[in-house]
Amino acid sequence: MDVSQTFGHITSWEASPLFTPSRKSITLPPHDQKPAATRTSGSIILADANSFFAACERVFDPTLIGVPLVVLSNNDGCVVARSAEAKPIIPMGVPWYQVREMASERGVVARSSNYELYGSLSARMMHVMHHYFEHQEVYSIDECFLHSVKPIEDILTISRSMRAAVLQGVGIPVSVGIAPTKTLAKITNHWAKHDNGFNGVCAWDQLPDDVHDEILAQTPVDDVWGVGRRLMRKLVARGILTARDLRDADPIAIRRKFSVLLQRTVLELRGIPCVEDASNALDGFRKQQILCSRMFSRPVVGHTEIRQALSVYVQNACRRLRRQGCLASTVGIFCGVSPYASTQGETSMPYATAQLESPTDDPLVLMKVINEQLVSKVNPRTHYIRAGVILSGLVESRSYHPLEGFEARRDTHNIGSILDTATARFGQYSLGLGYGGIRGSGRKNEETGADWSMRREMLSPRCTTRWDEMPVVTAK
DNA sequence: TCTGGGGTCCTAGGACCC
DNA sequence: TCTGGGGTCCTAGGACCC
Numbered sequence: 334m335d336v337s338q339t340f341g342h343i344t345s346w347e348a349s350p351l352f353t354p355s356r357k358s359i360t361l362p363p364h365d366q367k368p369a370a371t372r373t374s375g376s377i378i379l380a381d382a383n384s385f386f387a388a389c390e391r392v393f394d395p396t397l398i399g400v401p402l403v404v405l406s407n408n409d410g411c412v413v414a415r416s417a418e419a420k421p422i423i424p425m426g427v428p429w430y431q432v433r434e435m436a437s438e439r440g441v442v443a444r445s446s447n448y449e450l451y452g453s454l455s456a457r458m459m460h461v462m463h464h465y466f467e468h469q470e471v472y473s474i475d476e477c478f479l480h481s482v483k484p485i486e487d488i489l490t491i492s493r494s495m496r497a498a499v500l501q502g503v504g505i506p507v508s509v510g511i512a513p514t515k516t517l518a519k520i521t522n523h524w525a526k527h528d529n530g531f532n533g534v535c536a537w538d539q540l541p542d543d544v545h546d547e548i549l550a551q552t553p554v555d556d557v558w559g560v561g562r563r564l565m566r567k568l569v570a571r572g573i574l575t576a577r578d579l580r581d582a583d584p585i586a587i588r589r590k591f592s593v594l595l596q597r598t599v600l601e602l603r604g605i606p607c608v609e610d611a612s613n614a615l616d617g618f619r620k621q622q623i624l625c626s627r628m629f630s631r632p633v634v635g636h637t638e639i640r641q642a643l644s645v646y647v648q649n650a651c652r653r654l655r656r657q658g659c660l661a662s663t664v665g666i667f668c669g670v671s672p673y674a675s676t677q678g679e680t681s682m683p684y685a686t687a688q689l690e691s692p693t694d695d696p697l698v699l700m701k702v703i704n705e706q707l708v709s710k711v712n713p714r715t716h717y718i719r720a721g722v723i724l725s726g727l728v729e730s731r732s733y734h735p736l737e738g739f740e741a742r743r744d745t746h747n748i749g750s751i752l753d754t755a756t757a758r759f760g761q762y763s764l765g766l767g768y769g770g771i772r773g774s775g776r777k778n779e780e781t782g783a784d785w786s787m788r789r790e791m792l793s794p795r796c797t798t799r800w801d802e803m804p805v806v807t808a809k
Numbered sequence: 810t811c812t813g814g815g816g817t818c819c820t821a822g823g824a825c826c827c
Numbered sequence: 828t829c830t831g832g833g834g835t836c837c838t839a840g841g842a843c844c845c
Contacts, residue, residue, distance in 0.1 A: 413813070426812090428812040563842065563843090592842085621817080623816095626813095626815080631810090673812060788811090
C-alpha cells in the first residue's frame, strides 16, 4: 500500500477527527506523568522465546546452530518460524514450494513442525520461569506474562537470572520486556530482542522519556499488540502511522470510530493497565470452544472420506474435551475449498451445527450426530482441501446437574477414557474409532493411514516425549 | 502439484418478551 | 384495530493474537 498517497490529504495534526483533544467528562492521567513509585499494580514482565520453534529444533541437533533454519506449517505448507540467520533470506509465511529451491541453494535447512516437541519444551520453559515471580500467565506456546510488585531494580536482576536459567536448563534463549502494561511490555520486549545493548532484558521505566518517544515513533502502528492489518489500514488513512501517534490519539474518539479494544490499547500505551489477566478467566486452562481441523494432503471429494476425516478430528476434539472435564452442547462441522484454486464454481464452504439433546463427551454420540445431521450439508462433488469439527457450549461435567430425565449422555461405555488410557500407553492412533485407530506406515506420515492425512517429510525426533525417539549420545 | 491450526473478544442485528 | 419503547438473549461475522 502506498502510505503517502492515502495519508497525503491530511494536512495537519488537527485534520483528523481522531486527534481532537478529549473534552469529554472522562479525565485521563496524562501519559507523560509516570507515578512509578506509587503505582500499585506493579510491573508486567513479558518473557518471549527468540525464534522458538527454530530454537527447539536446535536443542537436540546442535549441527543446526548457526545454520539458517526454517520450520514449516502442517502439511509442510508455509514457513512459520525462522532462525535469525534465515530471517534475511526467507520471508515469513511464504509458501515453502515457492522458495524451496532458492533456500537449498543458500544453505537453508527446513524442518516440518513438530508440535509434540515444542509443546514439551514449552512446558519445561514455563515451569522454570514460574518460580521467579509472584504470578505467571502463560499466554502462548512461547511467551508468558509474569507479574511483580517488587522494585524495578530487583525485577531486572531476577529477570537476568531467569533468562540464564532457561537457557541453561532448557536450552532456549528468551528475551524479557518489563513495563507497566502488557502492550508496553510487548514493545519493550521487541526492543530488547533487537537492541544488543540490553542483553535480552529491558525495562521501560528505566528509559528516559525521550527514548520512550523515540521507541514508539519507530514502532509502526501494526506492530502494536492488538492492531492487525485491517485496523492498520484504517488508522493510516487517519494519519496514525506509529505507536506514538496512537498513544496521542483521543481515546474517546478511538472508541467511537473503532472499538473499546483499541481504546484500551491507547490507554495501555500511556501506561494505564487495561488488559486483564486472561489466565483467571476460566479457572486457568478451560477453553470455551474446541476446534480440530486439518488441511488434507490432497483434495478430498465425497462423503466417505469427509466422514473418515471428521471421525478422526472429533476423537481428537473429544480427548481435549475430556482433558478439561467438560461436556459439549453443540457440535459443528465445516469444510473448505482452496482459496487459490481457479474459481470453477467451487466456492462452497459448508458450515453446519447441531444442538445436542443433552451435553456429551461421547465420541460415538457426536459422530452419530455428524453422520446423520451434518454431513448431508457437504457437497459430495466439491474438491475440499480442509475439514474441521467445532465443539461449543461447553459445560463443566462435574457441575452439570440436569433435571431428572434430561441427564447428560455421558460416555456410558466409557469408550473415551479407554481410548485415553490406550493412546497414552501405546501412542496416538494405536486405538480409535474408524480411521482414528489406523496408524500410518512409517513415522513420517502417522496422522492416520489415510493418504489424505498430513504430510510431514522433514520431521525431527520427538526427543522428550517418545522412548523410541530419545537422542543417543556416543562417547568415543 | 504444493499456501497452518488453533484460539479470544466485541458488535450488530434479529427474535422475542413485556 | 392500532402500535412504542425498552430490555434480554442468541448468533454470525469481523477483528485480533501466536
